[in-house]
Amino acid sequence: MIKWKDKREFWITGAKLADPEAGKIKSGSVLIQKGRISELAWQGAVQSDLPQLDIGGLVLSPGFIDIHTHLREPGYEEKETIETGTAAAAAGGYTAVVCMANTEPVVDDPSIVKFILEKSAQVSHCRVYITAALTRNLEGVHINEYHLLREAGAVALSDDGKFVVDSRVMRSALEYARIYNLPVIAHCEDTFLTAGALMNESYSSTRLGLKGTPAAAEEIAVARDVRLAELTGSRLHVAHVSTAGAVELIKKAKRKGVPVTAEASPHHLTLDDTMLETYDRNLKVNPPLRDKKDIEALRSGLREGTIDCIATDHAPHTEIDKQVEFDFAPPGIMGLETAFAQLNTELVDGVEFSLVDLIRLLTIKPAQTLSLPGGKLARGEPADLVLIDPDEEWVLEKAALRSKSSNTPLLGKKFRGRVQGVFLEGKWESAIL
Amino acid sequence: MQFNRKDLLGLEDLSSESIKLILDTADNFKEVLSRKIKKVPALRGVTIANVFYEPSTRTRMSFELAEKRLSADVINFSKATSSVKKGETLRDTLENIQAMKVDIVVMRHGSSGAHKFLSEFLEASIVNAGDGQHAHPTQALLDMMTLRERWGTFTSKRVTIIGDILHSRVARSNIWGLTKMGAKVTVCGPPTMMPAAVEKLGVGGVKVEYDLRRAIREADAINILRIQLERQDATLFPSMREYFEVFGISNDVLKSAPEHCIVMHPGPMNRGVEIAQEVADGKQAVILPQVTNGVAVRMAVLFLIAGGKVEENDLQ
Structure with a gap:
């Protein structure tokens, strides 16, 4: 565990530096001055009078960026707050998150954007960017004031959690968003086909007697939204892609030059619907966990670039929320504190998927997807960095979670690779208590 | 065997030996039910709570009678629930019932997996009297008891289950129980009422057939599921008359099955919808014997769950 008293100017030496842009990891040292990276040294010992922090061969990367986080504040502070959610982010190696709009009240007024930004400035453990609601109160009827919301600080628009059922409204929202160059993040599900559904429709849903929704429900919605993005020429980002068919639709659209991007969540990349046989409410999520073939399609989508990045869809819920019948439990899985370890354990094999591939999908790629700063290891960049031991084996324990909630199916799971902590503008925060 | x-x-996680033990025990208890004094002291001092979150007449009465025949102390609780928002949570309710020193909880609940959820923290034994669309083990056991009485064996017998397989916990439990005991199962119904990958259910899977006459041609028994009129989902089937026309069992349809084919129905019946009057009251029907066996099977399940071995004096 690294203990480091904050200094304004210091060298981090003995690092394996991950450069996401170049897709390389190599030994070197970094000079931090006034919260920024002011020097990168690639060889030899550092000759300097400044303090040096030798990290003994651990991996130092630009901090992770999560473009799909539910911070729950305002309105659902019993589940998570800006403070606890960003603390969870920092513990997971994230130095920036983009929070979703389905709070109470919904982020559809500039005053709510300002509230979140002001609160973040006081309590946050990482940078906070804001997605504002696409339509008023997420009702899919009345488009919001995109100009005013962007002026207040919103970086994207989404009714995440709800599909915009009315195609005319979605078309209009995409068209109107275009002049502000705000990406529209689509939550894709045909709500008639998902009505009452509790999990993926499959042999498992039949066996468990849980109402299923077919992959087609997601794909119909993706097909529509991709087609509307083509019609309007507006930027569409597809949230939490979970089916092989959806990957295929996005791939075709990209080939045609449609301005579409997509993300996959750590749980959809690693967990499948057969695991629900325990009726574990912490595995209930929307879109639902799918088939092993879907997992394979998502992984190859990541490798070939059809899926642009990994986003957690961190969705905290209290134990009270989840200690009920499967039918009544709200969908959602936490992800910020486990994403790196889970993906490093399950995906990184050094052959098809390397550590730097994973780092790219957690840093530069999400930044590019929503046109955010960060994700780069370069002189002049803010010193937002994550320190990783890719080989440390550890077990996830509930007591160690920084989030206010604990709705993860991964408690007790053994991981390979652990985030040691982050530097946010050069200020060290340990991930390990 | 214990x-x-x-x-x-x-029934999915029971061995065929355990199922056989239940059925053998039920046969013993059935004899008790034919006596003038239909009561044995086997569960004296054992307290059983019947907790019903879904309306039920038959299953509930059957369990209560089984409990009383075994001399258990019985309490009942029933509550209609459609949402978690209303009042006390399931967990709290059951922990309160348990705090009254109840040994066995017999529960019916509309959510699949509700019993599994409770079993994570309840020390009392849980007997599933139906959960959502998942399982109804005692119904399947009484169906199997009824068949075994007539067949003596399940080997190479075929049972055709007809109707709304998608929403049926009775179908699912029958499929697991029957296939584990060596019987073959065919399911038949409108495609809108067939769950995904249903052919994989059970040990070795089941046969799926949409032509009713073909589905019953080699059936040694048919199990006709109740069509839930209250469901009224216009996308499942267009009308009652069309359903009866295509999937209803009339005397004429029944001629396509072998003469020895047994007709079962878990009740309550919709006469004239899934089963014709003359079939329900016909010679091949064992619908009332099923109900009688229901009491014996539930006596057996409760007795075995309570840790009992069948000794001579339990039956006296």
């Missing part, structure tokens, strides 16, 4: 199980949540 039963050695705290709960009965379903």
Whole structure:
């Protein structure tokens, strides 16, 4: 565990530096001055009078960026707050998150954007960017004031959690968003086909007697939204892609030059619907966990670039929320504190998927997807960095979670690779208590 | 053989030996039910709560009678629930019932997996009297008892289950139970009422058939599921008359099955919808014997769950 008293100017030496842009990891040292990276040294010992922090061969990367986080504040502070959610982010190696709009009240007024930004400035453990609601109160009827919301600080628009059922409204929202160059993040599900559904429709849903929704429900919605993005020429980002068919639709659209991007969540990349046989409410999520073939399609989508990045869809819920019948439990899985370890354990094999591939999908790629700063290891960049031991084996324990909630199916799971902590503008925060 | 199980949540995780033990025990208890004094002291001092979150007449009466025949102390609780928002949570309710020193909870609940959820923290034994669309083990056991009485064996017998397989916990439990005991199962119904990958259910899977006459041609028994009129989902089938025309069992349709084919129905019946009057009251029907066996099977399940071995004096 690294203990480091904050200094304004210091060298981090003995690092394996991950450069996401170049897709390389190599030994070197970094000079931090006034919260920024002011020097990168690639060889030899550092000759300097400044303090040096030798990290003994651990991996130092630009901090992770999560473009799909539910911070729950305002309105659902019993589940998570800006403070606890960003603390969870920092513990997971994230130095920036983009929070979703389905709070109470919904982020559809500039005053709510300002509230979140002001609160973040006081309590946050990482940078906070804001997605504002696409339509008023997420009702899919009345488009919001995109100009005013962007002026207040919103970086994207989404009714995440709800599909915009009315195609005319979605078309209009995409068209109107275009002049502000705000990406529209689509939550894709045909709500008639998902009505009452509790999990993926499959042999498992039949066996468990849980109402299923077919992959087609997601794909119909993706097909529509991709087609509307083509019609309007507006930027569409597809949230939490979970089916092989959806990957295929996005791939075709990209080939045609449609301005579409997509993300996959750590749980959809690693967990499948057969695991629900325990009726574990912490595995209930929307879109639902799918088939092993879907997992394979998502992984190859990541490798070939059809899926642009990994986003957690961190969705905290209290134990009270989840200690009920499967039918009544709200969908959602936490992800910020486990994403790196889970993906490093399950995906990184050094052959098809390397550590730097994973780092790219957690840093530069999400930044590019929503046109955010960060994700780069370069002189002049803010010193937002994550320190990783890719080989440390550890077990996830509930007591160690920084989030206010604990709705993860991964408690007790053994991981390979652990985030040691982050530097946010050069200020060290340990991930390990 | 000992039963050695705290709960009965379903038949999927029971061995064929355990199922046989339940059926053998039920045969013993059935004899008790034919006596003038239909009561044995086997569960004296054992307290059983019947907790019903879904309306039920038959299953509930059957369990209560089984409990009383075994001399258990019985309490009842019923509550219609459609949402978690209303009042006390399931967990709190059951922990309160348990705090009254109840030994066995017999529960019916509309949510699949509700019993599994409770079994994570309840020390009392749980007997599943139906959960959502998942399982209804005692119904399947009484169906199997009824068949075994007439067949003596399940080997190479075929049972055709007809109707709304998608929403049926009775179908699912029958499929697991029957296939584990060596019977073959065919399911038949409108495609809108067939769950995904249903052919994989059970040990070795089941046959799926949409032509009713073909589905019953080699059936040694048919099990006709109740069409839930209250469901009224216009996308499942267009009308009652069309359903009866295509999937209803009339005397004429029944001629396509072998003469020895047994007709079962878990009740309550919709006469004239899934089953014709003359079939329900016909010679091949065993619908009332099923109900009688229901009491015996539930006596057996409760007795075995309570840790009992069948000794001579339990039957006296």
